[in-house]
Amino acid sequence: MTEDYFVFFASCMPVYGRNGITICDTQYGEIHWFPHDLQPLIESIDKRIPIIEMKKKFSDSDDGLEQFLDHFSNKKLGFYTKNPNVFPKLSMDWYHPSKVTNAIIDFDTCSTHKIEHIIDALDHLLCPHIQIRYFQQVNKESIIDQLISVKGSSVNSIDIVLTHPGNLSIDDLKTIYASYSQINSFTLFNAEDDRIVDDVPFLLSYMKREITNEKSCGLITENHFSSNIKLFTESIDFNNCLNRKVSIDRTGAIKNCPSMETSYGTVPTTNLLDVIDLVLNNPVTKIKKTEIQECDSCEYRMVCTDCRAYVDNPADIYSKPLKCGYNPVTTEWADWSTNTLKEKAIKFYQLDNSN
Ligand code: SF4
Ligand code: SF4
Incomplete structure (x- = not known):
């Protein structure tokens, strides 16, 4: 490792969940999932902390750090560099000229x-x-x-x-x-x-x-x-x-x-x-x-x-989409249609097996 920094490609953006992290590669359309334990490391990379500082922070094993960075590099999520400042992050502004898209x-x-x-x-x-x-x-x-x-x-x-x-x-x-x-x-x-x-x-x-x-x-x-x-x-x-x-x-x-x-x-x-x-x-x-x-x-x-048309609690427009079976706490998927907690809403919307 001769470079001073490891930097995520601008198109590869981490999103932190309660118990999981995704790095969303918006150029190649890929989604890379990582466990929550890696949040401090991924955040440090995202904040562009020098590798030498990260070594101190994650001092358990230099090899471990190198392996993770090499893994991110092999997955084409980021790269080593001496000059991170010449790689600005993408603007997060959304613009579209059409009134209806x-x-x-x-x-x-x-x-x-x-x-x-x-x-x-x-x-x-x-x-x-x-x-x-x-x-x-x-x-x-x-x-x-x-x-x-x-x-x-x-x-x-x-x-x-x-x-x-x-x-x-x-x-x-x-x-x-x-x-x-x-x-x-x-x-x-x-x-x-x-x-x-x-x-x-x-x-x-x-x-x-x-x-x-x-x-x-x-x-x-x-x-x-x-x-x-x-x-x-x-x-x-x-x-x-x-x-x-x-x-x-x-x-x-x-x-x-x-x-x-x-x-x-x-x-x-x-x-x-x-x-x-x-x-x-x-x-x-x-x-x-x-x-x-x-x-x-x-x-x-x-x-x-x-x-927003089918939600877990029809009386609460801020409730979770009804037809999602993902649980961000357990990070597991299940069949939404057989979830007993969703029964009331399924009945309310008069959904059947085909919906
Ligand atoms: S995903 Fe939901 S809110 Fe969007 S168009 Fe379909 S039913 Fe409507
Ligand atoms: S709908 Fe489900 S998968 Fe999508 S963001 Fe919400 S919890 Fe996550």
């Missing part, structure tokens, strides 16, 4: 709202990302027709969720994609098995889960974590699901999220642009992970998308 638009067999009116409004708001969820069987031609309004709009990323994919083949999905290269992903539920298809130019996931409506949203698992600088910084000051989000539910109601009760009117009777400030200024959009019970002491809080 993401929207959910739901449809089922009874829906009468037209996507073109909604896309027109979203274009005014410079919205770059939409998720369209079809809770009914829909064919290739309908999807292609429906998406015409997206062409030339601000929308440059589309996720499509199909709960009843019927006979839609991979070739059909490729045909849809050929018309709309903005499509980022297709997720098909009620499939025969869970699988991800690799050899297509979009993300294609088949899921066995049987879902029929918006109540299936809000699930939190390790697979849902996302380590990126946008989510990390947005999570500091805002609710990382609802910030700058607008939704149109299956009935055409304008909401923060399709699973929430509050409606700001129904399209097209209500112009989305007339109510958008009310949607975006709902206080729920400002609830941060550090204000939420249990999440405030969870090491995954900066990579975990929140849910």
Whole structure:
């Protein structure tokens, strides 16, 4: 060890939980978990304490310190240097030029709202990302027709969720994609098995889960974590699901999220642009992970998308997401749906096995 300092890469940021620590690599999207015992060492590195000082502080074994630093280095979390000051930390400011950054638009067999009116409004708001969820069987031609309004709009990323994919083949999905290269992903539920298809130019996931409506949203698992600088910084000051989000539910109601009760009117009777400030200024959009019970002491809080529609205590908007089975005290995962402490809330939201 000839260098004076060990420094974490700017994109690798420690998050301290009650009994675990994550180092979130926001460049490569990886999450490295460490036990709570390592907090003094990780904090010292993060504060850029010279190695010689750390040796005094953790005097039990120089070899032990070297092994840990080498481990962090091998994992590409940091590096040795003589000049830490030439490696500034990343700004934690979150900025996005769009008034709305993401929207959910739901449809089922009874829906009468037209996507073109909604896309027109979203274009005014410079919205770059939409998720369209079809809770009914829909064919290739309908999807292609429906998406015409997206062409030339601000929308440059589309996720499509199909709960009843019927006979839609991979070739059909490729045909849809050929018309709309903005499509980022297709997720098909009620499939025969869970699988991800690799050899297509979009993300294609088949899921066995049987879902029929918006109540299936809000699930939190390790697979849902996302380590990126946008989510990390947005999570500091805002609710990382609802910030700058607008939704149109299956009935055409304008909401923060399709699973929430509050409606700001129904399209097209209500112009989305007339109510958008009310949607975006709902206080729920400002609830941060550090204000939420249990999440405030969870090491995954900066990579975990929140849910405010389904919470452990429906009377307390600051309670933990209902569909999370992680316990930051034991650092163990369990099935949330069989947790007896959650029974009351599951009943309140009328969730069943498919949700
Ligand atoms: S608040 Fe929950 S239910 Fe609503 S969009 Fe977010 S994760 Fe889904
Ligand atoms: S919902 Fe809260 S407790 Fe569960 S993993 Fe996310 S941050 Fe941790």
